[in-house]
Amino acid sequence: MRAAQTAPHLVTLIFSTALAVLSLNMFLPSLARIAEDFGTSYGLVNLSLAGYLGISAVLQLIMGPLSDRFGRRPVLLVSMMIFTLASLGCVLAENIWVFLGFRMLQGMVVAAQVLSRAAIRDMHSASEAASKLGYVTMAMALAPMLGPMLGGALDMLFGWRSGFVLYTLLGLGVLALSWGDWGETNHNRSATFGAQMRSYPELLASRRFWGYSFCLAFSIGGFYAFITGAPLVAAAWFDLNPAQLGLGIGIITGGFMVGNFVTGRLARRVPLITLIIAGRLSAVLGPLVGLSLFLAGQGATLVFFGSAIAVGFGNGLTVANASAGLMSVRPHLAGSASGLSGAIVVALGAVMTTVTGVLVTPSSAPFMVLSIILISSCCALMAALYVRWLDIHEPLEEIA
Incomplete structure (x- = not known):
């Protein structure tokens, strides 16, 4: 597949952002089942949410400057690749600590949300960017509504690991879509990462x-x-x-x-x-x-x-x-x-x-x-x- 040369379409930005939201809440109905399966406390399993939020906050501080220096596309692709592999790791995890480790790595998907917003601003003026962001946010707002229902249904039908199988497949899908459609939008990069951080x-x-x-x-x-x-x-x-x-x-x-x-x-x-x-x-x-x-x-x-x-x-x-x-x-x-x-x-x-x-x-x-x-x-x-x-x-x- 040839790498994209043009700016990403709106649908690519919507799917990327929606996956970042789904990664937070789709598995929430399965927390009790995960605790039971690993024979551990609900409080420890809840770190898969609290720890994930903490990791996401730190990663957002890093992903933005990295994309300002190296470009939106490479940072997005690497992040989606790590998210996909981490999702597969959660599927295969045999103990709670391995699961939590891979769950923290899933936080890399936050780059999709950060970089989608930045790419829209790269391509448009402030007012036009607000209009585009309005449509992206409206569409991705469905994710927190539908995510827990989908996750709960998958848990009931196939077990809690099926939700992370879906994460893996969605990660692959967004990675392929981004590779084919997400052309670079940041054409005003710093010469070095040090120069970027100094600005x-x-x-x-x-x-x-x-x-x-x-x-x-x-x-x-x-x-x-x-x-x-x-x-x-x-x-x-x-x-x-x-x-x-x-x-x-x-x-x-x-x-x-x-x-x-x-x-x-x-x-x-x-x-x-x-x-x-x-x-x-x-x-x-x-x-x-x-x-x-x-x-x-x-x-x-x-x-x-x-x-x-x-x-x-x-x-x-x-x-x-x-x-x-x-x-x-x-x-x-x-x-x-x-x-x-x-x-x-x-x-x-x-x-x-x-x-x-x-x-x-x-x-x-x-x-x-x-x-x-x-x-x-x-x-x-x-x-x-x-x-x-x-x-x-x-x-x-x-x-x-």
Whole structure:
């Protein structure tokens, strides 16, 4: 197969990003079965999730600068090859430590998510990149909705290892697709990796980059708080069965997809920061109204999950636009910006998950969950308003 010479098509970027998301959550229904099969504790097996998130955060810091120096294509292909081999290693693992070792190596797939965003920014202006990212994010949002259902079905039919067989096959498929379609998009590389790393402080010194990054991180942080606290709210307050809970959690993803569709349609005509602020207002208004109704004694299932729709829609208006914005601050460091912001999102997501788990109790569940989401959404709004302030007072730094 001849190596690609042209920029990757949108479908290649969507499949690459979706696989990175699937690698996180498709196997989650099998955690108990994995623990039983290896004769170990659930807590130890849970490292396959917690450790994976930690490794992913570190790798995102590395993959971006590597792709800025050596190009998107070679870093992506090597990462997908390692992911595929690691997935096969998980299939063949005979003890928990071998399994966990290969599971950590699967974290290399995070390069697909980082580099897809960077490649889009390489190919398009900031507004056009936001539009493309909106469509990519909308399509890949199906992965967290469908992944656990698919993983659970495979476990029931063929055992937990079948999920990792599918990872192996998907890895091979994306590797072949990327080899044939993913031409290099980074044509402004540093002469050496040392020179690349010396230019990194340019990014770290940009206040606009940090504004976009914290807006993105707190936006997604609210989602982490919701999916952490929603099961307890459903069980303690509304007596929902797992299927109903799954539908309720899916609602926020549905709102997210609609918001991304709107971004795809409007990003070429409306400034990035305008869409972001509109999204943050929606994400603040939803939990604010929901919390007020619960405090007034009018809380109900539709009130709680309806608040999440507003948050999901707001995130749909925010994520693609903030991602395009932070990668446009220093276009020659787009990969580094994508990786660093991704690490910030994962780190804050871990904090939000932990805080929600500690603070939420059966008696206070809906009040506390909506409060945490509201605080997170307000922090994201303040970050967006800070970027807007920079746009007004430092126009020389405006993105292209």
